[in-house]
Amino acid sequence: MRYIVGVDIGGTNIVVGTVAEDGSVVHGVRSVPTQSEEGPQAVLGRIARQVQSSIAEAERSAGVTRGMIVGVGIGSPGPLDREKGLVLLTPNLGWTNLPLRDLVSEAVGLPATLDNDANCAIYGEWWVGAARGARYVVGLTIGTGIGGGIVIDGQIYHGTSDVAGEFGHTTIDSTGRLCKCGNYGCLEAYASGPAIAARAAEGIAAGVATRLPELVGGDLSKITAQTVYEAAQANDDFALEVVRDTAKFLGAGIGNLVNIFNPDVVVISGGVTLAGDRLFVPLRAEVQRRAFKPAVERCRIVPGDLPGTAGVVGAVATFKNQMWGDI
Amino acid sequence: MRYIVGVDIGGTNIVVGTVAEDGSVVHGVRSVPTQSEEGPQAVLGRIARQVQSSIAEAERSAGVTRGMIVGVGIGSPGPLDREKGLVLLTPNLGWTNLPLRDLVSEAVGLPATLDNDANCAIYGEWWVGAARGARYVVGLTIGTGIGGGIVIDGQIYHGTSDVAGEFGHTTIDSTGRLCKCGNYGCLEAYASGPAIAARAAEGIAAGVATRLPELVGGDLSKITAQTVYEAAQANDDFALEVVRDTAKFLGAGIGNLVNIFNPDVVVISGGVTLAGDRLFVPLRAEVQRRAFKPAVERCRIVPGDLPGTAGVVGAVATFKNQMWGDI
Numbered sequence: 001m002r003y004i005v006g007v008d009i010g011g012t013n014i015v016v017g018t019v020a021e022d023g024s025v026v027h028g029v030r031s032v033p034t035q036s037e038e039g040p041q042a043v044l045g046r047i048a049r050q051v052q053s054s055i056a057e058a059e060r061s062a063g064v065t066r067g068m069i070v071g072v073g074i075g076s077p078g079p080l081d082r083e084k085g086l087v088l089l090t091p092n093l094g095w096t097n098l099p100l101r102d103l104v105s106e107a108v109g110l111p112a113t114l115d116n117d118a119n120c121a122i123y124g125e126w127w128v129g130a131a132r133g134a135r136y137v138v139g140l141t142i143g144t145g146i147g148g149g150i151v152i153d154g155q156i157y158h159g160t161s162d163v164a165g166e167f168g169h170t171t172i173d174s175t176g177r178l179c180k181c182g183n184y185g186c187l188e189a190y191a192s193g194p195a196i197a198a199r200a201a202e203g204i205a206a207g208v209a210t211r212l213p214e215l216v217g218g219d220l221s222k223i224t225a226q227t228v229y230e231a232a233q234a235n236d237d238f239a240l241e242v243v244r245d246t247a248k249f250l251g252a253g254i255g256n257l258v259n260i261f262n263p264d265v266v267v268i269s270g271g272v273t274l275a276g277d278r279l280f281v282p283l284r285a286e287v288q289r290r291a292f293k294p295a296v297e298r299c300r301i302v303p304g305d306l307p308g309t310a311g312v313v314g315a316v317a318t319f320k321n322q323m324w325g326d327i
Numbered sequence: 328m329r330y331i332v333g334v335d336i337g338g339t340n341i342v343v344g345t346v347a348e349d350g351s352v353v354h355g356v357r358s359v360p361t362q363s364e365e366g367p368q369a370v371l372g373r374i375a376r377q378v379q380s381s382i383a384e385a386e387r388s389a390g391v392t393r394g395m396i397v398g399v400g401i402g403s404p405g406p407l408d409r410e411k412g413l414v415l416l417t418p419n420l421g422w423t424n425l426p427l428r429d430l431v432s433e434a435v436g437l438p439a440t441l442d443n444d445a446n447c448a449i450y451g452e453w454w455v456g457a458a459r460g461a462r463y464v465v466g467l468t469i470g471t472g473i474g475g476g477i478v479i480d481g482q483i484y485h486g487t488s489d490v491a492g493e494f495g496h497t498t499i500d501s502t503g504r505l506c507k508c509g510n511y512g513c514l515e516a517y518a519s520g521p522a523i524a525a526r527a528a529e530g531i532a533a534g535v536a537t538r539l540p541e542l543v544g545g546d547l548s549k550i551t552a553q554t555v556y557e558a559a560q561a562n563d564d565f566a567l568e569v570v571r572d573t574a575k576f577l578g579a580g581i582g583n584l585v586n587i588f589n590p591d592v593v594v595i596s597g598g599v600t601l602a603g604d605r606l607f608v609p610l611r612a613e614v615q616r617r618a619f620k621p622a623v624e625r626c627r628i629v630p631g632d633l634p635g636t637a638g639v640v641g642a643v644a645t646f647k648n649q650m651w652g653d654i
Contacts, residue, residue: 159589
C-alpha cells in the first residue's frame with residue numbers, strides 16, 4: 001500500500017492527512033489556522049510542517065514507512081492554473097500568481113499536484129463518500145462561501161480555464177442581494193454561512209421574537225450560521241424560519257443544477273450540513289417543486305459523508321488522477 | 328461520400344434535409360407543418376414522405392444515389408429514452424411512450440437514431456456551425472420555448488436520464504413569473520418568444536407610447552417576439568426597451584451557465600437571434616457584469632450559424648455518433 005498526503009487549504013484552516021492510496025483510511029489528520037495575514041512564506045512553512053507531522057504520525061501509529069509516501073495532493077482556493085500549478089488570485093488569502101504546487105513540492109521533497117478546494121471536496125465524496133461511484137455528481141461546499149464541483153464519469157469537469165463549478169455565484173434573484181463578487185442575487189448572498197447569519201441579524205433588528213440574542217450574550221455581531229442551527233435545534237421559531245428560508249434559496253439554486261445536469265447525486269458539504277434534516281427535508285421538497293420530475297426522481301440530495309476530511313481525501317484523489325491518469 | 332437524412336421535429340414544423348456525412352452540404356431541405364393535432368400516425372406519415380422527398384431531390388439535383396443514403400437521424404422534443412428510441416412525453420405534440428425511432432426506421436427502410444431536438448441543434452452548431460470544434464459548448468435554442476444543450480469534448484452531455492440541459496427552466500428570479508412548467512421565475516418565462524410578446528403586451532396595456540399596435544393592425548393578440556424585433560429595428564423606444572430587458576434576463580441565465588461551465592462558446596439559436604446586435608450587445612455586457620472575469624474572458628457568446636438547419640444537421644451528427652461512435 002502506498003500513501004499520499006492530502007492538503008486542504010481554507011481561508012480559516014489548513015487540514016492535512018496521510019491517506020492510503022485506496023482512500024480507505026486517513027492517518028495523522030492535522031488542522032491548524034491558516035493565518036494568511038502572515039504572508040505566503042509563513043503559510044508555506046506551516047503546510048510543510050503539518051505534512052511532516054502527519055507523515056510522522058502515520059509512521060508511529062500505522063506502521064507506514066517513509067518510502068510508502070509517494071506525493072502530496074493540494075486543494076486550494078482559486079482561480080488556479082492547474083497545468084502550471086499556480087494560484088492566480090485568492091482574495092481571502094491575498095495570494096497572486098503563487099507557484100504553490102512547486103513550492104510545496106520543494107519544501108517537502110515529494111511530487112505534488114494542485115486543484116481547486118471545492119473540486120477536491122466533491123471529488124473526495126465521489127471517491128469514497130456520499131457520492132461514491134456515481135456517474136454524474138454535482139456538489140456544493142457551503143461554509144464561508146459556496147463552492148462547487150462537477151464530476152462526470154469519474155473526472156472533475158474543469159471547463160476551459162479551470163473556473164467551472166462556481167455554483168455559489170449563480171443568480172437566483174436577478175435583482176436581489178448584492179454579492180461580494182459584484183453580482184446581484186447570487187446563491188452565496190443568501191445561503192452561505194455569513195448570509196444565513198446576516199438574514200438572522202436582519203430579523204432581530206426588525207424586532208422578531210427569538211432567543212438568538214441570548215445565545216450570543218446579547219452581542220448580535222457574534223451570531224453565526226451555527227448559532228442559528230443551535231437555536232433551530234431548540235425549536236426557536238425564528239431560527240427555524242431562517243433555516244427554512246435557507247432551504248428555499250438553496251432549493252432554487254440546486255433545482256437549477258438538477259435541470260442543467262440531470263445528476264445522480266447532489267452532495268452538500270460544509271457547515272450548513274450541521275442543520276441536518278431541518279434543512280434537508282424542506283430543501284428536497286423545494287427542489288421537487290422546482291425541477292423536472294424525470295430529473296428529480298433520479299437524483300439523491302445528500303449531505304457529505306466526510307465532514308472535515310473530504311478536501312484532504314479529494315486532494316489525494318486528484319493527485320492520483322493527475323499523476324497516474326486513473327483513480 | 329455517404330449521406331444521412333436529418334429530421335428535426337418541432338411543435339410547429341418538421342424540417343428534413345439530406346446531409347453529406349462530413350456535414351459540408353444539405354440537400355433537399357423540406358419544411359412542413361407538424362399538425363400534431365392529427366395524431367402520431369399522421370405526423371409519422373408526413374415525416375416519411377418528407378424523408379423520401381428530400382432524398383429524391385438529393386438524387387435529382389446532386390447525383391446522390393439511393394445506396395449512398397445510410398440512415399436517418401431524428402431530433403424530437405422530449406423527454407426521451409434514447410436507448411429504446413422512445414419519446415416519453417411531449418405536451419406540445421401530445422405523444423406518450425411513442426417508439427418514434429423504430430417507427431420512422433420501418434417507415435423509410437433505413438436505420439434511425441433519436442436525440443433531443445435542442446441537443447441536436449447545439450450539436451449541429453458544434454459540428455459545422457458557430458461553435459465548430461470548441462471543446463466546451465453550451466447552447467440555447469430560443470423560440471416558443473427555451474431548450475438547451477451541452478457539448479463536452481465532442482459529445483453531447485445527456486445526464487443520467489437524458490434530460491440534462493434544461494436551461495429554459497433554470498430560475499433567475501425565485502419569486503418571479505409563473506412558468507408553464509409549474510416553477511416560478513424560469514428563464515423561459517421571461518425570454519422565450521411568447522414571454523417577450525407577453526411583456527410587450529403588458530407594457531401596451533399599461534399605456535406606454537409605442538407603434539407596436541399599428542404593426543398588428545390594432546390586434547394586440549397578434550404581437551409576437553418578431554413584431555417586437557421589427558419595431559426595435561425601426562427604433563421604437565418601447566420595443567428597444569423590451570429587447571434590452573430580454574438581454575438582461577438572458578444575461579442572468581447565461582451568466583449562470585458561464586460560471587457553471589466555464590465554456591469556450593455559448594451559442595444561441597432560434598427566433599431570438601433575429602433581434603441581432605440590439606440583443607447581443609447588451610446581452611454580452613450583462614454577462615460580463617454578472618459572471619467571473621476569468622470565465623467571461625474565455626467565452627464567446629454568439630448567434631448560431633445554421634438558422635433553419637442546425638437541428639437537421641445536428642440530428643445527422645448524433646446519428647453518426649450513436650451508430651459509429653465518432654463524428
